Amino acid sequence: MTELYDAPVAARDDNAPVIDAQDIRIWYGSERGPVKAVDGVSFSLRKGEILGLVGESGCGKSTIGRGLLGLLPPGAEMDGALRFKGEDLLALPKKEMFAKRGAELGMIFQEPLTRLNPLMRISEHFEETLRTHEKSIGKEEIQRRALEVLRLMGIPPTRYRSYPHEFSGGMRQRLMIALALVLRPAFVVADEPTTALDVLVEAQIIRILHSLRSEFETSLLLITHNLGIIAEACDRVAVMYAGEIVEIGDAREVFSDPQHPYTRELLRSTISLSTTGLNFIPGAPPDLVNPPTGCHFHPRCPDAMNICATRHPVQHAMPNGTRVQCWAADLAHGRAPDLTEDDTAPLVREEISVADEA
Amino acid sequence: MQTKRDVTATGESLVDIRDLEVHFELRGGMLKRLLGMDTGTVKAVDGVNISLKRGEVLGLVGESGSGKTTLGRAMLGLARSTKGSITYHERGGEGQTRERVVSQLKGADLRSLRTDLQMVFQDPNAALNPSMTIEAAVGHPLKIHGIAKGEDLRPRVAAALERVGLAPAEQFMSKYPADLSGGQKQRAVIARAIILDPEVLVADEPVSMLDMSVRAKILQLMVDLKKDLGLTYVYITHDLASAKFFCDRIAIMYLGRVVEIGPTEEIFADPKHPYTKALLKAIPEPDPNKMVPRDLPRGEIPDAAKPPLGCSFHPRCPEAVAECGWESRDLRVLLEEHWTRQETTSYEEEQALVGSLDRLDDPQKTVTLGSGADSARVRGLLDRIRQENPSEPLWSGVDEISETGDGVEVRFHQGFDPELRPSGGVEVACVLHPKPVTVEPFRPE
Numbered sequence: 001m002t003e004l005y006d007a008p009v010a011a012r013d014d015n016a017p018v019i020d021a022q023d024i025r026i027w028y029g030s031e032r033g034p035v036k037a038v039d040g041v042s043f044s045l046r047k048g049e050i051l052g053l054v055g056e057s058g059c060g061k062s063t064i065g066r067g068l069l070g071l072l073p074p075g076a077e078m079d080g081a082l083r084f085k086g087e088d089l090l091a092l093p094k095k096e097m098f099a100k101r102g103a104e105l106g107m108i109f110q111e112p113l114t115r116l117n118p119l120m121r122i123s124e125h126f127e128e129t130l131r132t133h134e135k136s137i138g139k140e141e142i143q144r145r146a147l148e149v150l151r152l153m154g155i156p157p158t159r160y161r162s163y164p165h166e167f168s169g170g171m172r173q174r175l176m177i178a179l180a181l182v183l184r185p186a187f188v189v190a191d192e193p194t195t196a197l198d199v200l201v202e203a204q205i206i207r208i209l210h211s212l213r214s215e216f217e218t219s220l221l222l223i224t225h226n227l228g229i230i231a232e233a234c235d236r237v238a239v240m241y242a243g244e245i246v247e248i249g250d251a252r253e254v255f256s257d258p259q260h261p262y263t264r265e266l267l268r269s270t271i272s273l274s275t276t277g278l279n280f281i282p283g284a285p286p287d288l289v290n291p292p293t294g295c296h297f298h299p300r301c302p303d304a305m306n307i308c309a310t311r312h313p314v315q316h317a318m319p320n321g322t323r324v325q326c327w328a329a330d331l332a333h334g335r336a337p338d339l340t341e342d343d344t345a346p347l348v349r350e351e352i353s354v355a356d357e358a
Numbered sequence: 359m360q361t362k363r364d365v366t367a368t369g370e371s372l373v374d375i376r377d378l379e380v381h382f383e384l385r386g387g388m389l390k391r392l393l394g395m396d397t398g399t400v401k402a403v404d405g406v407n408i409s410l411k412r413g414e415v416l417g418l419v420g421e422s423g424s425g426k427t428t429l430g431r432a433m434l435g436l437a438r439s440t441k442g443s444i445t446y447h448e449r450g451g452e453g454q455t456r457e458r459v460v461s462q463l464k465g466a467d468l469r470s471l472r473t474d475l476q477m478v479f480q481d482p483n484a485a486l487n488p489s490m491t492i493e494a495a496v497g498h499p500l501k502i503h504g505i506a507k508g509e510d511l512r513p514r515v516a517a518a519l520e521r522v523g524l525a526p527a528e529q530f531m532s533k534y535p536a537d538l539s540g541g542q543k544q545r546a547v548i549a550r551a552i553i554l555d556p557e558v559l560v561a562d563e564p565v566s567m568l569d570m571s572v573r574a575k576i577l578q579l580m581v582d583l584k585k586d587l588g589l590t591y592v593y594i595t596h597d598l599a600s601a602k603f604f605c606d607r608i609a610i611m612y613l614g615r616v617v618e619i620g621p622t623e624e625i626f627a628d629p630k631h632p633y634t635k636a637l638l639k640a641i642p643e644p645d646p647n648k649m650v651p652r653d654l655p656r657g658e659i660p661d662a663a664k665p666p667l668g669c670s671f672h673p674r675c676p677e678a679v680a681e682c683g684w685e686s687r688d689l690r691v692l693l694e695e696h697w698t699r700q701e702t703t704s705y706e707e708e709q710a711l712v713g714s715l716d717r718l719d720d721p722q723k724t725v726t727l728g729s730g731a732d733s734a735r736v737r738g739l740l741d742r743i744r745q746e747n748p749s750e751p752l753w754s755g756v757d758e759i760s761e762t763g764d765g766v767e768v769r770f771h772q773g774f775d776p777e778l779r780p781s782g783g784v785e786v787a788c789v790l791h792p793k794p795v796t797v798e799p800f801r802p803e
Contacts, residue, residue: 056569057540147702156694157705158715168658198421199596203640203654225570228642252646269571271600272643273626278581278603280574284539 016086017044018219019068019187024080026060026067035288037063037076039243045187048213050220052230052251054266055240058285061223064240065189068221069105070097084187103133106185106218110192112172116164122146122175123161129179149178152215153208170201177208181216188212191223206233227270231255239263242286242296245315249322259324261303295327298347303328307343370447372558372590373410373433373475377442378403378461380428384663398663402428404614405442407778410558415584415591417605417622419598419637423659425614430560430594434475435460435468448474449557473503476551480563482543486535492519493531496550503554518549521586522579541572545579552583559583560592565600577604598637602626610634613662613670620784630786632677657691667721668773669789675751681789683773684755686725690718692752696743711735713765723772728765736766 026038038060045051053061067078070089082089084105089097101107109115116125126146130137147157153174164172173193180188190209194202210233212218222234230237231251238248239260247260258264268279283300286292292299298308307327315325316335330336331344380403403425410416418426431437433444444460463471476499479485486495497515500506506514516527522545524530535543544564551559561580565573577600583589595601601608602622609619610631618631629635636655655674660666666673668683673691675682693712697705712727728736737759744753758769778785781792 056571144702151698154695154698156697157702158694158697158709170658198659199598199640199642200421200636200655201658202642204656206642207654226642227570227644231644231646232642232648255644255646266571267644269574270644271573271577271597271603272645273599273602273638273641274643275599275603278574278578280578281571284541 015046017083018047018049018085019221020044020081020083021064021068022081024064024067024078024082026063026072026076026078028073029075030289032289036243036291037288038067039288039291040080041240041243041245043238043245043248045219045221047186047219048217049236050209050213050222050234052234052237053221053223053240054225054227054230054237056225056266056285058288059240060243060288061240062191065107065191065221065223068187069101069107069189070094071101071107099133102129102185103183104185104187106180106183106188108173108176108180108188108190108193110195112169112176112196113164115176116172118164121161121163122150122159125175125179126182129182133183145182146178149182150175152181153178169197170204173197173201173205174208177205181212181218184216185218187219187221189221189223192225193222194226194229195224202229209233227255227267228272239266242291243288244296244325246297246326247322247324249318249320253320253322257320257322259318259320259322259329260297260326261301261328262297265302295325299349301328304347304349305331305344306347307339309347370412371409372412372447373460374445374447375406375408375410375429375433375442376445378406378429378432378439378444379441380425380432380437381440400662401614401665402437402662403432403439404665406614406616408609408616408619410590410592411607412557413588413590414606415593415604417601417608418592418594418611419596419601419608420611421596421659423613423662424611425662426594426611427562429611430477430562430592433460433558433560433592434477435463435471436477446471446475470503472499472556473505473554474556475558475560476554476556478544478548478551478559478561478564481567482540482547483535483567485547486543488535490534491531492524492533492535492538492546495535496546496553499550499554505554514553515549518553519546521552521583522546522549524549540568541575544568544576548576548579548583552587552589555587556589558590558592560594562594563596564593566595566597573600580604598641610637613659613665615670615787616778616785617671617787618784619778620782624783628782630781630784630791631671631788632675632790633671636674636676656695664721667723668775669787672751672773677790678751678754679789680754680771681773682751682755683775684752684770685773686718686720686722686770688752688755689725689727689768690715692743692750696746699746708739711739724767724769726762726765726767730763730765733761733766737761740766740768 022042024038024041027034028037041064055061066072072078127142130142155171155174194205206229212220224230234251237251237254238245241262247254247263254263258267265281269281281300286296294310295308295313298304305327313325313327315323316330317323318329318333327336382400382402384398384400406429418429420426428437432439439461446458446460447455448458450456493515496518497511500511500514519527519530524545565576568576584591593605605622608622608625609616612633618634629638640654653676655676657674666683667685672678672682673688711732718725740759755771756768757771760767776787776789778787779792
């Protein structure tokens, strides 16, 4: 898993990654032992790029988002290399990390109403945010900058002195985005930003997120369980399963030509307008205290071979440019020449009962 | 356990909903209540007519606040109707039916209705009591209705659990909800709903809290149960994609009304109401070749306590015309939208010119902006806004803009509230449907 580099670290130029995460591991302590919520994840994001992180609940996608911003709860440990514009974030003292958060690293949360103070006007939210990072900023400058970013979110200036409860759900989420962007951070994590919203409002928010790159040149990590949102908003996509990225690449390629069986089955089980039959993945995601040996997905994988149950696959680049961690994909593209016939024989498993599914 | 009924949709009505209204009074503040002032009403369901046919799957689709859940709850008598009726045609022996008016039932009669009509709730975590074992929870309806007790309970619970795929049942009976996964909990909730052998299941977003890979499994279970037990479903959802797969007929709801209803294929092949069209376009599809559509309706579902005049969708509607019910609040939105495109200085200038927008908040067909002294400049501003986007539908609904002694008076076109009318194979509530027939004037030769 050490060669998980998803892009070579380039010299300092415009193409250099804004965020470069290598072999990130995050554990939570539990009564039964450490929960390996994130287990060796690597990716990088360039300026103005949108990377979608998709997976089912419990796959570790939200944990990564929080880990990148240093917002892990007590009892969690993080390891690996995390560079923001070349600077090592994990080595940073707490105080400096605090100063970076908001100003350079932003976060957009799922439920806007719980993140806005009901007793503070919108103007006061902006004053607090801006004053925390720029102590000497004047009131007029605050208003100018706040109105500018509100305007881009489509919130009229007449509402600047309103309270959060006077806004609708979609407006509140736009306020959250405006508050995250008013400091012009170079990197923003958006954790399920549209899950609580209706489909028409969701589409409006996706459009706003999509336009961030041109307005703000922000790099965005968009965490969601909705494959449709990824397809519409993201440049690249990383598919997570049981704490690992199993496939990462250009969103178009991953959706039109998925290489990992999990990506393929996840796409097949999604109910869309073109669905004519129901497909699903048998079994349930594994317990992360004691994940399966070999490939974490092998107990549910329709393509599993003997090797999958014993040896962990390594991430390889596929001909279509995506990087995939799968023995079957390796075999199909000649990336695993040393496998024996026994290794590649179909894996014999106990049948998964209906009750274990879900 | 259950006996199989003939399942094909027969066209025979099982539940008839006529002119149903469910209104909730707003309580308002203490002072208002003491003085007996009008505190307003939320019209959650506002005049709905639907016939649920035996053996069909009827989808109620809409955004939050559309009234779909309230309508579903009213069918079980869980929400009190304030007007209209819900009639359930109970099947007696020998092909006879007995009419039971849900909206008039009370107490024990209402409770006994639930042996035939049952509900599956959205959030399985909230629908199961965390301190009841699965056996106690699933067997509870049998006890409540006095159908089985003691020794007889266990085999029936086991049969229901196995029916929904929680097999072997012994493994699950002594467990608590916290020991089960999300999908397993939802299976238990469904087991509890079918244990009384009901005729109708009202399923309120049964899969939307579940992970993608689990949704299909639960939907498959519901398809199987329909086939095996001869159930009739009301499927409440905001997700048109699953409704397309699952439903025979779909009713699209908006702000307490049905705006379009018809066979699923027809609704998807030829959506007529602009709201249906918008919902279809907005579904995020896992297809990288589909981009976010540009012409989506603006804004959000309005406050049901103060619905728009005319058609309630008109403020968001990209196809709206003069008759849709334009009014003062739409002018407010237009001005505010204009100001999101202005620099702060020109915004402040224009805002001072127009004056407070609060006077536009009560729905009116004629409004006055600005003051007598500035009327020419206010009019100039309105003309400028109009030139920015001449295709803005609001302008079609403005009959006259005139300068009076008090400012600029804007008079809106008389609108009307469209009723559901047949158009093609569906029924639509929209002034544009059915397409107006142009009658050739009679010309004597």
